[in-house]
Structures are given as C-alpha cells and as structure tokens.
Amino acid sequence: MHKLMSVATAAAFAIGLAAPAVSAEAATSAPSSVRTTDLRSAIEAHLAASSLSPAQKTRARAIAAKLPAGLTLTPRGAAAAATDSEWNTARNGAIDPSQYECADTPVSGWLDGQLANVNMPNLIALNRLGALDIPAYRTLIFGQASKGDRFGYNGEYTNEMNRTMRDLRSFWDIKSDDISLMPMHGAASFTDQKQVSLTVQLAFGVSPATGDAIAALYPILFAADPALKGGDHPIFTFNAFAYTEDGAPANEQLGISDRIVMGDGVFAGMAAIGLGRTAPRSILAHEFGHHVQYENNLFDSPLTGPEATRRTELMADGYGSYFMTHKKGQALNKHLVVQDAMAFYNVGDCQFTSDGHHGSPNQRLRAANWASDLALATKPRSNVMPSMDFARAFDAKLPQFVAPDAG
Numbered sequence: 001m002h003k004l005m006s007v008a009t010a011a012a013f014a015i016g017l018a019a020p021a022v023s024a025e026a027a028t029s030a031p032s033s034v035r036t037t038d039l040r041s042a043i044e045a046h047l048a049a050s051s052l053s054p055a056q057k058t059r060a061r062a063i064a065a066k067l068p069a070g071l072t073l074t075p076r077g078a079a080a081a082a083t084d085s086e087w088n089t090a091r092n093g094a095i096d097p098s099q100y101e102c103a104d105t106p107v108s109g110w111l112d113g114q115l116a117n118v119n120m121p122n123l124i125a126l127n128r129l130g131a132l133d134i135p136a137y138r139t140l141i142f143g144q145a146s147k148g149d150r151f152g153y154n155g156e157y158t159n160e161m162n163r164t165m166r167d168l169r170s171f172w173d174i175k176s177d178d179i180s181l182m183p184m185h186g187a188a189s190f191t192d193q194k195q196v197s198l199t200v201q202l203a204f205g206v207s208p209a210t211g212d213a214i215a216a217l218y219p220i221l222f223a224a225d226p227a228l229k230g231g232d233h234p235i236f237t238f239n240a241f242a243y244t245e246d247g248a249p250a251n252e253q254l255g256i257s258d259r260i261v262m263g264d265g266v267f268a269g270m271a272a273i274g275l276g277r278t279a280p281r282s283i284l285a286h287e288f289g290h291h292v293q294y295e296n297n298l299f300d301s302p303l304t305g306p307e308a309t310r311r312t313e314l315m316a317d318g319y320g321s322y323f324m325t326h327k328k329g330q331a332l333n334k335h336l337v338v339q340d341a342m343a344f345y346n347v348g349d350c351q352f353t354s355d356g357h358h359g360s361p362n363q364r365l366r367a368a369n370w371a372s373d374l375a376l377a378t379k380p381r382s383n384v385m386p387s388m389d390f391a392r393a394f395d396a397k398l399p400q401f402v403a404p405d406a407g
Contacts, residue, residue, distance in 0.1 A: 153232070242259070247294075266283060
C-alpha cells in the first residue's frame with residue numbers, strides 16, 4: 001500500500017509541478033470548469049458587480065491583486081485524470097449547458113433545480129478559482145480512511161457503504177485489502193486554509209503565494225451566497241471516482257493509497273430522483289470495477305481516444321451490475337439492478353469525440369442489462385466468473401453495446 005503524502009512531500013511535489021501559469025494559450029485547453037483568459041481580471045469584474053459589503057470587496061480586491069496577471073488555472077496530472085468522471089461531466093453541464101450534449105435527464109433536472117436559488121455569477125467566480133474541484137482533490141491527496149468516516153450528509157449511507165465494500169472485496173478475485181473507501185464532504189474540505197492552499201498548488205501547479213491567495217478568496221465568495229452552505233451545496237461533491245498509482249510513472253505518483261471516493265452530492269442526487277434505495281451500492285460497485293481493471297491491466301487495449309474510455313466505463317458498469325445481481329454479491333432481482341443502472345443512464349454522455357467519453361445513456365444501460373443476465377444465467381448460482389473471463393466475455397459483446405448509437 002502506498003503511504004499517504006506528508007505535508008513536506010506534498011510541498012515538494014507542488015514545487016515540482018509548478019510552472020508559469022500565465023499564458024492565455026492555456027485557456028484554450030483548460031476544462032470549462034476553470035477556463036478563463038485572465039483570472040485576476042475576471043474576479044475583479046465579478047467583485048464590482050457582487051453584493052458583497054464594501055469591506056468584503058476591499059479585502060477580496062487586495063487578495064485578487066496578488067494573483068499573477070494573465071493567470072489561468074488548468075488541472076494537472078494525476079489529480080485531474082483521477083477526478084474526471086461522468087459525474088463531473090454532468091456537474092459541468094449544470095453550470096454550462098453547452099458542455100452536456102445528451103437530452104435532459106432526471107439527474108440534470110435535479111442539478112438545475114439545486115442551482116435555481118444560487119447566485120450564479122458568484123458560483124462561476126468560485127468555479128474559475130477551481131473551488132468546485134477542491135473537495136475531490138483534497139480527498140484524493142490528503143484523505144485518510146477512518147472508522148469514524150460517515151457517508152452522506154447525515155451519515156445515512158455509512159453502514160451500507162461499509163458493508164458493500166466488504167462484500168466487493170470478498171466477491172472479486174483481485175488483491176483489494178489495500179483499497180481505501182473514503183467519503184467526500186464539501187464544507188469540511190475548506191476549513192483548513194493552509195491545506196486548501198496546498199491542494200490548489202498541487203492540483204493546478206501554481207506557486208505557494210498564488211495558492212494562498214486563491215484559498216483566501218474562497219471564504220469571502222462563500223459568504224456572498226448562503227445557498228452554497230460554505231461548500232455543502234451538492235454541486236461541490238457531485239462526484240465518485242477510483243484511483244490507483246500502480247504502474248504510473250514515478251514523476252506522476254502522489255504517494256497515496258489506492259482508493260474509492262464517494263461524494264455527498266451523489267448520494268443526495270440519487271435519493272432525490274428515487275434511486276437512493278440501491279443505486280449508491282451500484283455506484284460503489286462500478287468504482288470497484290475500475291480497481292478490478294487496474295489489477296488486471298484491463299485499461300490496455302488496441303482502442304484509443306473516446307473508444308478506449310468508453311470501453312473501460314461500460315466494462316465497469318458490467319462488473320457492477322454482475323455483482324449487484326449475483327447470488328454471492330448483492331442478490332438483487334434484475335428489476336432493481338436495471339433501476340440502479342439508471343443512475344449511470346442519467347449521467348451517460350453523448351460527447352462521442354471527447355477523450356473523456358463514458359458511453360451514451362443507452363450504451364451504459366445495455367452493458368448493465370447484459371451483465372445482470374450473465375449473473376442470472378450462472379450455473380450453479382454460487383459460482384463467480386473469474387474477473388478476466390468476465391472481461392473477455394464483455395469485449396466480445398462490446399460491438400453490440402456501442403453500434404446502434406456510437407455516433
């Protein structure tokens with residue numbers, strides 16, 4: 001198991017990642033969540049139109065003046081790759097509808113509703129400062145599993161998540177005792193300003209002074225809109241992802257353990273659209289499916305670009321549905337498993353030319369249906385298909401999953 005990163009190691013890593021972030025050209029390749037041609041100017045313009053008090057504006061302007069001219073924020077390396085999930089895509093679509101190409105779904109409708117009373121210019125300013133990604137990056141870099149961890153805003157999913165994780169470890173034939181399950185909370189991620197600054201430095205490759213300035217702006221902008229609850233609004237934790245550094249080049253490793261991160265916002269979203277009964281387990285099973293892929297080197301394939309990402313995401317859907325249906329997994333009937341699959345249907349994307357393509361809603365539902373049927377057809381029912389046999393069976397079916405609406 002990798003050791004958690006110490007503050008000293010993290011600081012050294014941040015210095016190693018730091019690079020001049022003042023080129024306007026960088027804005028053309030940055031994700032929409034943080035894209036801007038000049039962050040300092042954008043924040044100053046927002047402050048001029050905001051409802052902050054004169055004293056708050058004065059303080060914020062003094063901090064913003066410390067940002068380098070022409071600064072752009074671009075997530076870097078392992079942090080950006082690990083947290084780039086289908087949930088992230090749906091979240092970005094709620095903030096900027098041009099970033100989401102599928103038809104409206106219950107999840108996108110719920111996200112829109114959650115933002116109805118939010119001060120959008122203020123949220124966009126926070127977004128440009130990278131705030132929406134801080135809970136994910138902080139949990140990824142500094143998170144440490146604990147018996148006291150709670151899942152969900154009120155801890156209502158804690159027992160369910162812990163039980164399911166134990167079941168997953170005993171179900172699949174991989175080494176999994178080194179995979180940590182961690183919750184992601186919103187407001188708690190912003191309480192330690194020094195750690196927030198270091199997270200900004202690590203995630204975006206900026207200097208300590210710039211990290212300090214950005215971290216100092218967060219609480220001021222949170223204060224401008226109580227609807228954001230200091231970061232406990234679900235838009236800040238609408239994500240779930242798996243991470244490993246096994247096989248990664250040494251210069252890209254963070255020195256942290258294998259992990260699965262589950263955000264409070266995802267639990268809230270599934271409950272709100274009527275999928276809270278079992279979908280959280282299915283989401284966890286999907287993320288564990290990625291660890292099955294990590295252990296078996298299943299990310300290696302002849303496919304490239306969007307097709308490669310789509311294959312691994314649909315396969316993880318399959319691993320999850322097989323576990324949820326199988327007698328030795330969660331033993332749910334197919335109706336419930338297909339209902340769970342709607343969680344992924346709701347965040348499937350239609351960005352067929354994007355390297356982050358996770359599969360369209362219909363493709364994801366087909367993969368889940370197939371895996372559920374496979375589990376039901378197992379004879380005897382107590383047999384669990386070896387994970388590599390499952391992968392080979394999936395790859396044989398993949399053309400059928402993607403052909404009808406592959407774009």
